[in-house]
Amino acid sequence: MLNATVIRRSDLSSELIILSVRPDAAVKEFIPGQYVALGLLGSAPRPDSLPPETEIVVPNNLIKRAYSICSSPSNRTELEFYIGVLPLGALTSRVAALKPGTRLFVSTKITGTFTLQPVPPQANLVLIATGTGIAPYMSMLRTADTWTAGRHITLVHSVREGRDLVYLDELRALAARQSAFTYVPTVTRDDASWQGQRGRVQKLLETGILAPDPLHDHVFLCGNSQAISEMEASLTGRGFVLRTKTIQGNIHEERYD
Numbered sequence: 001m002l003n004a005t006v007i008r009r010s011d012l013s014s015e016l017i018i019l020s021v022r023p024d025a026a027v028k029e030f031i032p033g034q035y036v037a038l039g040l041l042g043s044a045p046r047p048d049s050l051p052p053e054t055e056i057v058v059p060n061n062l063i064k065r066a067y068s069i070c071s072s073p074s075n076r077t078e079l080e081f082y083i084g085v086l087p088l089g090a091l092t093s094r095v096a097a098l099k100p101g102t103r104l105f106v107s108t109k110i111t112g113t114f115t116l117q118p119v120p121p122q123a124n125l126v127l128i129a130t131g132t133g134i135a136p137y138m139s140m141l142r143t144a145d146t147w148t149a150g151r152h153i154t155l156v157h158s159v160r161e162g163r164d165l166v167y168l169d170e171l172r173a174l175a176a177r178q179s180a181f182t183y184v185p186t187v188t189r190d191d192a193s194w195q196g197q198r199g200r201v202q203k204l205l206e207t208g209i210l211a212p213d214p215l216h217d218h219v220f221l222c223g224n225s226q227a228i229s230e231m232e233a234s235l236t237g238r239g240f241v242l243r244t245k246t247i248q249g250n251i252h253e254e255r256y257d
C-alpha cells in the first residue's frame with residue numbers, strides 16, 4: 001500500500017512544508033498543473049506539539065488527499081509537493097511528522113484539468129495563487145513548453161507573512177533572467193520585515209496594480225476558495241469568462257478547500 005519514500009523535507013514555518021518524494025516506480029507522464037493523491041495510514045504518528053485529534057481515526061485506513069505537483073514532468077522519479085499543515089487536518093497533521101526515509105502512498109493516477117493545454121500558445125498567462133496554491137504554477141514555470149514565443153507570464157503569490165514566500169529566491173532569479181516574466185509577491189499580514197507589495201490579491205485587481213486583459217490574457221486562480229470566488233466575480237465583471245467543461249473560457253480555477 002505504501003509505495004513511495006520521503007527523500008527531503010524543508011520546513012518554512014511550522015505550517016508549510018516542501019516535501020520531495022520518490023515513488024518506488026517512476027510515475028506515468030503528467031502535465032504541469034495536475035495533481036496526485038498522497039496518503040498515510042491512520043496509525044501514522046502526529047507530532048506531540050499538535051492538539052489531539054477529536055475524531056476517531058481507524059489505524060488501518062489510508063487517509064488520502066489531492067496535492068498539486070510542484071516539480072516538472074521532466075523528472076518522473078522524484079516529485080515535489082508544497083503542503084500546508086492544518087493542526088487538526090486528518091492527513092496534514094500526519095504529514096507534519098514525516099521524515100526522510102518515511103514511507104507513504106502516492107497514487108499511480110495523476111489527473112486534473114488545471115493545465116495550460118486549453119490555452120492558445122500566443123496568450124499571456126496571469127497566474128494567481130493564495131498560499132499553497134502556487135504549487136501547480138511551479139510545475140508550469142519549471143517546464144520549457146510553457147515559455148512560448150511572445151508570451152508574457154505574470155505570477156502573483158499572496159501569502160500571510162514574508163517567510164511564507166517559499167519560492168522567493170527561485171522566482172526572483174527567474175524574473176531576473178527572463179524578461180517575459182513578472183513576479184508579484186504580496187503579503188497580507190503586518191510583517192515589518194517585508195519591503196514589497198502588501199494586501200490581498202483582490203486588492204491588486206481593484207486598484208489596477210494588476211490589470212489583466214480579456215483579449216490577450218488567460219487568468220489562472222488557485223488556492224483558497226473564497227478568494228477565488230471574489231477574483232472570479234471581479235474578472236467576469238471585466239469581460240473574462242469562466243472556463244467549464246463546455247465553455248472555452250479564459251478564467252481557469254483550482255479550489256483547494
Ligand SMILES: Cc1cc2nc3c(=O)[nH]c(=O)nc-3n(C[C@H](O)[C@H](O)[C@H](O)COP(=O)(O)OP(=O)(O)OC[C@H]3O[C@@H](n4cnc5c(N)ncnc54)[C@H](O)[C@@H]3O)c2cc1C
Nearest residue numbers: 035065066067068082083084089090091092132135256257
Ligand atoms: C485538486 C487539489 C489540489 C490540492 N493541492 C494542494 C497542495 O498542493 N497543497 C496543499 O497544501 N493542499 C492542497 N489541496 C488540499 C488538500 O487536498 C487537503 O484538502 C488539505 O491538505 C487538508 O487535508 P487534511 O486531511 O489535513 O484536512 P481535512 O481533515 O481534510 O480537513 C480539515 C478541515 O479543514 C478544511 N480545509 C481543507 N483544506 C484547507 C485549507 N487549505 N485551508 C483551510 N482549511 C482547509 C476542510 O474543509 C475541513 O473542514 C488540494 C486540493 C485539491 C482539491
